[in-house]
Amino acid sequence: MCGIAGLFDLSRGQPTGALEHAARQMTATIAHRGPDGSGVFADEAGGVALGHRRLAILDLSDAGAQPMTSADGRFVIAFNGEIYNFADIARELPGFGAARRGNSDTEVLLEACARFGVEATVKRAVGMFAFALWDKRERVLTLVRDRLGIKPLYWAKAGRMILFGSEVKAILAHPAFRPELDRDALAAYMRVGYVPAPHGIYRNLFKLRPGHILRIALDGTTRDEAFWDLRTIACAGPDGNLTPDDAVDQLEERLTEAVRLRLVSDVPLGAFLSGGIDSSTVVALMQKCASGPVKTFTIGFGEADYDEAAHARVVAAHLGTEHTDLTVTPDDARAVIPLLPEMHDEPFADASAIPTYLLSRLTRDHVTVALSGDGGDELFAGYDRYRVAGTARMGFAPAAMRRALGGMIGALPPAVWDALFRLVPASRRPPAAGDKLAKLARVLRARSDDDVYRAVIAQWDRPEELVPGAVCAPDAATDPALARDLPDFLARMQYCDSVTYLPDDILTKVDRASMAVALEARVPILDHRVVELAWRMPSSLKRRGGISKWPLREVLYRHVPRELVERPKMGFGVPIGAWLRGPLRDWAETLIAPDRVAREGILNSRLIARRWREHLSGRRNWSYQLWTVLMFQAWRERWLP
Numbered sequence: 319m320c321g322i323a324g325l326f327d328l329s330r331g332q333p334t335g336a337l338e339h340a341a342r343q344m345t346a347t348i349a350h351r352g353p354d355g356s357g358v359f360a361d362e363a364g365g366v367a368l369g370h371r372r373l374a375i376l377d378l379s380d381a382g383a384q385p386m387t388s389a390d391g392r393f394v395i396a397f398n399g400e401i402y403n404f405a406d407i408a409r410e411l412p413g414f415g416a417a418r419r420g421n422s423d424t425e426v427l428l429e430a431c432a433r434f435g436v437e438a439t440v441k442r443a444v445g446m447f448a449f450a451l452w453d454k455r456e457r458v459l460t461l462v463r464d465r466l467g468i469k470p471l472y473w474a475k476a477g478r479m480i481l482f483g484s485e486v487k488a489i490l491a492h493p494a495f496r497p498e499l500d501r502d503a504l505a506a507y508m509r510v511g512y513v514p515a516p517h518g519i520y521r522n523l524f525k526l527r528p529g530h531i532l533r534i535a536l537d538g539t540t541r542d543e544a545f546w547d548l549r550t551i552a553c554a555g556p557d558g559n560l561t562p563d564d565a566v567d568q569l570e571e572r573l574t575e576a577v578r579l580r581l582v583s584d585v586p587l588g589a590f591l592s593g594g595i596d597s598s599t600v601v602a603l604m605q606k607c608a609s610g611p612v613k614t615f616t617i618g619f620g621e622a623d624y625d626e627a628a629h630a631r632v633v634a635a636h637l638g639t640e641h642t643d644l645t646v647t648p649d650d651a652r653a654v655i656p657l658l659p660e661m662h663d664e665p666f667a668d669a670s671a672i673p674t675y676l677l678s679r680l681t682r683d684h685v686t687v688a689l690s691g692d693g694g695d696e697l698f699a700g701y702d703r704y705r706v707a708g709t710a711r712m713g714f715a716p717a718a719m720r721r722a723l724g725g726m727i728g729a730l731p732p733a734v735w736d737a738l739f740r741l742v743p744a745s746r747r748p749p750a751a752g753d754k755l756a757k758l759a760r761v762l763r764a765r766s767d768d769d770v771y772r773a774v775i776a777q778w779d780r781p782e783e784l785v786p787g788a789v790c791a792p793d794a795a796t797d798p799a800l801a802r803d804l805p806d807f808l809a810r811m812q813y814c815d816s817v818t819y820l821p822d823d824i825l826t827k828v829d830r831a832s833m834a835v836a837l838e839a840r841v842p843i844l845d846h847r848v849v850e851l852a853w854r855m856p857s858s859l860k861r862r863g864g865i866s867k868w869p870l871r872e873v874l875y876r877h878v879p880r881e882l883v884e885r886p887k888m889g890f891g892v893p894i895g896a897w898l899r900g901p902l903r904d905w906a907e908t909l910i911a912p913d914r915v916a917r918e919g920i921l922n923s924r925l926i927a928r929r930w931r932e933h934l935s936g937r938r939n940w941s942y943q944l945w946t947v948l949m950f951q952a953w954r955e956r957w958l959p
Contacts, residue, residue, distance in 0.1 A: 320372050320384070321351030321833070322396040322471075323483035324450055325492060326459045327365035328538050334360045337367035340492060345369035347487040351398075351833045354378075359385035359394050364457045364536070368396040368450055373836055375400065375687060376584055381420025388432040389419075392455050395428045398484055399447030399469045400840070402579035407442055410434075436460055436531060437545050444579065444845060448526075450482060457536045465546040465846045466693075467515070467528030467821025470829055475522045480534055485830075486663040489523065490957070498522075499920070499958060504665070504950070505788035508781040511667035511946050512823045514793035519664045528821050546846065548853075549794075552813045553803045556856035565855050566872040569848070570603075573873065576845035577603040577689070585686040588613030590677060590839075591641070593629030595700070595867055595874060595883060596691030600842055602877035604689060605637045615681040615688070616643040617673060619651070619892070632882050644680050651676065651892050652901060658949065659956040661830045666953075667777065667946040668823050669894050674831040682835040692824055693843035696816045697852040698867040699860040703774045704811055707761070724762025732756045733937045753939045767807050768800070771814065777946045784922050784947075793818050808857040895941030899934055906930075906944070909951040920954070921947065 323344035327337070337360035345356055352371025360367045370384040385396045401407070404423035407430050408414055414429055423445075430439040431451055440447075446468035451460040461482055463471045473482040476494035483489050490497060503517040515525040526532055529546035560568075577600060581587065589604055591597050591614040604612045614634050618627025627643045634641035654672045662671065681688045695701045732752025739751040748754065760779060764770040778784050794817040804810045825841070832839040842848070852860075855869060862868035874883060898906055908914075910930060915923035926947055932938040 320370060320398045321345065321348035321484040321488070322368070322370055322398050322448065322450055323348065323481075323488035323491075324366070324368040324396060325482075325494075326480040326534055328478040328480065328536065330363070330365035330536075332362070332365065334362040337362065337365070341367035341369035344481075344483060344488040344491045345371050347491045348483065348485050350836060351484060353836050355383055357384055359387070359396075359452075361394075361452065361454060364452065364454065366452050366459060368394060368452060370396045373686070373838060374585070375838055376582070377420045377422035378584055379420060382422035382424060384424060386424055386428055388428050390432060392453065393428060393432050394452045394454065395424065395431070395449055397424045397427060397447065397449040398471075399445055399449070399464065400580075400838070401427050401443050401445040401447065402582065403442075403444040407439075410442075436462060437543075440464075440531070440545055444847070446841070446844075448484065459534045461526055461532040461534070462545075463526045463528055463530055465529040465548075466816075466825070466844045466849065468825050468829070468841055468844060470826065471526040472518060473524055473526060473532065474518070474520075478538070486518065486520075486523065490663070495520075495522075497957070497959065500791075501785055501788040501920075502791040504920070505781040505785040506791040506793065507665050507667075507950065508778045508784050508946055509776055509790055510818070510823075511777050511942070512819075512826065513664050514791070514818050514822050517791045517793075525822075528817070548813065548817055548849070549800075549803070551850055551853050552809060554853075556859075557854040558856075560854055560856075560859075562859060562862070562869075565851075565859055565869050568851055569869050570873045570876065572845070572848045572851055573599070573842065574603050574606065576842040576848055578607045579845075580689055580840040580842050581607060583687050586613070586684065587687040587689075588615060588681060588685040589639075589689040590614075590681065590691065591616050591630045591634060591639070592626045592691070593631075593633045593883065594626070594691070595870055596694035596843060597630075598633045598691075598878055598883050599694070599870055599874040600689050600691045601633070601639060602637055602874060603842075605639060606877065611638055611640040613685055614639040614641045615677060615684070616641070617677045617680060618643055618645045619648075619673075629883075629885065633878060636878055636882055642680070642684060644676075646673075646676050648897075648901070652897065655902075655905075655952075657834075659953045661834050662826075662949075662953070663957060664953070665946075665950040666823075666826065666830075667942075667949045668827050669892055669945055671827045671831060672892050674827055675834060678832045678837050678839070679835050682832075682837040686836075687838045687840060688832070689840050689842060690828060691843060692828060692841045693820065693849075694867060694870055696812055696820050696824075697843065697849060697860075698870045699808060699812055699857065700867040700870075701815070704808055704861070704866070706758075707770050707774045707811060708808065721763050721765075724759045727755055727762065728759030730755075766801075767810070771811050772796075775819070777942050784925055785920070786922060806857055808861065812860075894945050895933070895939050898941060898944060899936075903934075906948055909948055909955070910944075915951075918954070921950075 338358045341358040352373045354374040355372035358369045368385045387394050401423040404426040408426045447464045448469035448471035474489045479494045481489045498521045500521045507513045533541045589601050616627050616630035735752035735755050761773040912923045912927045929940045933940040
């Protein structure tokens with residue numbers, strides 16, 4: 319796990335020293351990703367420089383240092399990630415053992431690329447990776463990102479210069495790149511709370527899409543191709559011969575192998591444990607594979623609605639892990655907020671980044687590698703929105719009836735619904751009932767299944783009003799052909815989440831939070847072989863008898879009694895709505911002061927001011943929408959000239 323950055327000067331007008339200096343400047347901005355070492359490579363004839371920051375995990379010696387040159391001298395690599403099956407790949411390289419210089423997966427990856435080619439190598443690879451490979455003979459720069467987008471990779475065009483890096487700040491460090499806000503990308507951010515790939519927040523800045531290889535030739539031509547395509551896998555449909563028992567057996571087998579591979583490390587290793595289904599399954603299988611107690615970590619909050627620590631302790635005790643938890647105060651959590659724009663150098667509005675950072679910081683005090691349970695909700699239909707969207711869609715009812723019901727619910731303002739719900743006993747009264755019904759009304763009025771999904775996930779449902787002059791940038795979820803190719807609505811929602819929300823929100827959050835403290839986070843549920851098996855399961859198996867994540871639960875119940883983990887799903891969040899009315903009010907009002915927003919000329923100041931007043935009054939809960947705006951404003955203050 320590391321950080322990479324570099325450049326390809328297509329004009330080839332810079333001497334070696336200038337290229338090396340530029341690469342050092344770029345990698346210096348991501349030193350937090352690799353505090354154990356740094357290196358640069360420059361090829362004056364090709365106009366290329368590769369930079370690397372090292373977090374030493376496998377082969378801690380200098381033999382694992384990067385950038386690394388192949389044995390034949392032709393290829394140079396800067397690599398971020400882990401190839402878990404590198405020993406298997408090494409056995410496919412005749413004569414490699416005798417000539418091997420060290421014991422790193424980087425060397426195996428590099429020599430395999432030299433022997434088999436990039437595409438054939440990454441198809442063999444099991445792991446998380448983003449790397450740059452320079453071919454000195456053909457003078458082609460190749461950028462590669464893993465199948466699910468676990469590791470980030472940005473690239474940009476700056477005149478006759480191609481720049482790339484693990485984080486945007488590395489690209490901004492090069493003087494050739496002149497940041498200019500992409501208003502269409504900003505509108506997309508306001509809609510979902512993150513900038514969806516392949517877009518970047520600046521013009522001429524891009525995210526390399528998961529499972530893709532980008533080749534850049536000396537004449538500036540680019541070729542972007544997929545080596546693994548989740549859409550093809552999803553559209554192939556489920557395996558009709560897969561019985562429920564077979565599905566659970568195969569899932570346990572593949573997950574166990576995925577976990578076992580991710581226990582290889584030359585530094586201390588542990589796991590995040592919330593006590594929920596996903597992390598508990600990962601920890602149970604870790605304990606099954608390990609020779610001694612696994613180290614597990616949890617943070618807790620004083621607010622009961624946000625505290626999972628007690629549940630985690632019960633699971634940890636049952637499994638016999640060496641457990642550490644820490645109760646953090648609201649002040650601890652709020653102290654992270656000023657750090658977020660530096661960690662996320664694109665606007666990012668997932669407030670669970672706050673506890674994720676705190677958990678990573680606690681974990682890093684004890685270990686250098688941690689396994690995480692991310693991916694279970696996308697693969698096995700665990701999100702509440704799948705239930706909500708399915709119910710609101712009312713597939714059994716005519717569209718006209720559904721829209722009429724939405725109109726009736728929406729006819730009453732949220733404040734009126736809240737007043738009516740005060741007649742319900744407090745123990746049975748849903749929180750923020752008026753706002754939830756307002757959103758339900760919007761969902762019911764949707765004119766298509768895909769509009770239902772978009773209404774469920776939207777932060778701002780009409781972002782073009784918020785960002786005047788913008789046209790919301792499209793993403794994979796807006797492809798009009800998707801409904802034809804993947805008619806199962808639940809599967810389609812899972813697919814859209816897997817190619818947008820998962821890499822651009824969930825995995826981005828985990829990467830930035832963990833890398834900010836130089837912690838490597840590994841995600842065994844997103845082993846691509848587990849992913850492929852999950853997509854062979856029908857939707858009726860993933861949500862069976864009204865139970866979400868049924869196959870994953872059945873695996874867990876073989877190791878942990880169901881009564882220890884069966885509880886309502888709890889998000890990993892913080893009470894942003896209450897904080898905005900209380901301790902964060904002054905900070906927020908400074909960032910979104912109407913005269914300030916109007917002067918900046920980017921957002922609709924009147925719309926923001928109206929939502930802010932409604933939120934402060936308690937008439938509406940606009941916490942998600944306002945947090946999205948506030949995170950943009952905080953980002954803009956730090957990064958936008």
